[in-house]
Amino acid sequence: MKHSKWIPVAICALGLLLTTGAYARDEKKPNDYPNATRQEPKPDMSSSEQRDLSKAADLVSDDKGAEAQPLVEKIIGNARASKYASSFAHQLLGQIYYDQDKTAQAQTEYKKALEIDGLPNAQHFSILYNVAQLQLQDEKYQEALTTLDQWEKLTGKQTPEELAVKSNAYYRLEQYQQAIDTMKKAMSMTDKPNDSWTQILMASYFELNQYDQAAQIVQQQMAKDPTNKKLLNQLATIYIQGDKTQQALDLMAKAKSQGLITTNDDYLQLTKLYASADKPKEAADTLKEGFAKNIVQPSYDAYKLLGDVCTQSEQDDCAVDGYSKASPMAKDGNVDFQLGYLYYYSDKSKDAVDSLTKAISRGSLRQEGEAYLLRGDAQNDLNQSAAAMADWQKAAGFPSTKTMAEQRIKAAKGGVKIQRAPKKKQ
Template sequence: MNLPKLARIALCAALLVFSSSAVLAKKSDKAENEYPNATRSEPKTSMSASESRDLSKAADLVNDGENDKALPLIEKVLAGRKVGTYAQAFAQQLLGRVYWDQEQEEPALAATSKAIELDALPNNAHFGLMYQLAQMQVQTEKYADALKTLDRFKSETGVENPDQIALLGNIYYRLEKYQEAADTMKRAIAASSEPKESWNQILMASLFELDQYGEAAKVIQGQLAKTPDDIKLIKQLATVYINDDKYPQAIEVLSKAKEKGLITSQEDYVQLAKLYANAEKPKESAATLKEGIASGKVTADYEVNKLLGDVCGQAEDEACAIDAYQKASAQSTDGNADYQLGYMLFYADRGAEAKVALERAIKKGGLRQEGEAYVILGDVESYSDNEAAALAAWQKAQAFPSTKAMADQRIKAIRSGVKLKRSSKSK
């Protein structure tokens, strides 16, 4: 059996959400200077009493999620004939938040950009808003704009922290600049005492895109050294090995996890069983499935019974294979399990039962080996001295390219008076 490659690691790169207190707060004399190395001088901030009253109330409403009530107040300030730049900037950042909450992405970006370009907010609010604009641009897939915004943020603040580096790596990944994404995420992870899981996911996804499986394995092994029983990391490492066609290593990782009691889901048991099968270890594969079923961790559904039948057949355990295929037959919507059942019964010298299974397989349809089913059905009939039925089955097998030659030989032999000899089961 061929084991299809597993899907690549899913990317879950969560971006920071808006912090209302950070975006909406006005400058305070006691506020900590978050950007001491900024090239921008703190602007003078003043607004009229009416502007202050309206915007303060609007800010409270936005923080409380009452955007519909806040919007008229914001628009009132912006419509004022003598509105100052600070009031305009403050109102625009509020307007950007309202639009964003309403999922009006373009107006939200425009208002937020306007609040920045007015250059009137205090440094903490101004640069915080600039960083959030970069996040908004990433979420709206404006990656080139986000790069420019981040570059400006770094240039004007002199700040480069792990979150910022990780956001840059996220952008590189989305731009399909995988090497840059991997290198940048490594920097972010190295610079942080508590790297976010999403950062590792982007790093792993980038390494996968680059087919750098060895490097990906090293990254995960480093993480497992800290948390050796982390099943998510264990499964990721197995996935890396599978994509690198290193099945023995994948088996070792998952089998050790099973010994520790970390493998508990049906998906994990089936994956390990398929790995054993792919590595031509059908006995181990069957044992894994049986263990999972016995423990109640694996439900003996069609997929499991069909797989168990396959690996038991490969392990030459006819009784196990026949039992599993019989269960799969009762659960199936096509005839493939019945075909395998008929095949096993035929070579177990249970011809009458094989005939029933093969006829049922053909009737259900959807067969991947329909020609072979007719060949074996013909053989069953021939060994039962029912030559007419045998010829009829073989003639149908002639219609399939994969079995035409076999069917031709059998028909020729029978018509020449040569009795068909039982062949050995193919391995």
């Protein structure tokens, strides 16, 4: 199951009403569930049950769950306890476990409270809703949907908050169209949707490759908060995925002019955007600026990126600097191959041989045949004919360099001087 980095699991606080009057129905309070299909039980408990549960509820409300637990377990252990008292005791024990971060035990107790079926509708429905939220938190998304369907059936209603939880569960199950439809309905029912709701809606559009719709949502959010870097990066990513590189670049360039490009990741992202837009000089200048300001931190990826964009912009000295700093951190020989290539075409054949030897030794080369071919060329420049011939023969064993290697071998055996191959754009 994949989880978008943009979307945290949205869990509402479990605010159970645990006061001395929690079990007493307020006759003056309007009925929040006029269409409920559940037959509401009549509250019934003994004076001793009422005393113990009232005290336990107060203790739980004061974060004294350990003191409340014996009172609660006394009720649970009493086989003659009323359904109301027993349900409420399990609800309290569930809250105690939840406060202790024991969510599995909390769910078990909440479900027991529901199974006993002794609480008024308001409490019963609240517990059922809390169970759904805990299931979502525990990544039991299908179970959460089943519980919420049950909640809707029993209450005879839907709320924007409940629908938002359903949409989140659909998103986690990768049922993105259901997530979109459900979230849109939730948002239509309130004039103050939670920010996390719009994030789920945007991410669902994104996963369905509906980038214009996703971008529209983020644009609306940015209109209210134009300096929000999280939204800025999200919108840039959406543009990139939608093949709108220039729009992404314009967005980030404007952000840079506004002083919003301030972190290591900001500079790396902007550098990559320039590179993908075929603007290597701007990419190199951006990354060099980040290093000069000590904002871009030393790392293999950052130094390799510097080498790449400087190579593309034909700034060979800068490229050599980047690859040379990346080399000690490399896990394979590809950076050293790039160094060898740059050294060779800078008439530094000795350095080229050293770098290419290191590249071949480290292995996992994407262009292994080219590495042998180029090292052979460099050794030929150094008049190391036997070594050059050995490398060309190895290069002849690779399909990508077979023809070129055989041409060199034939020329060398015929006494023809090997001309330096033209430099290719990397």
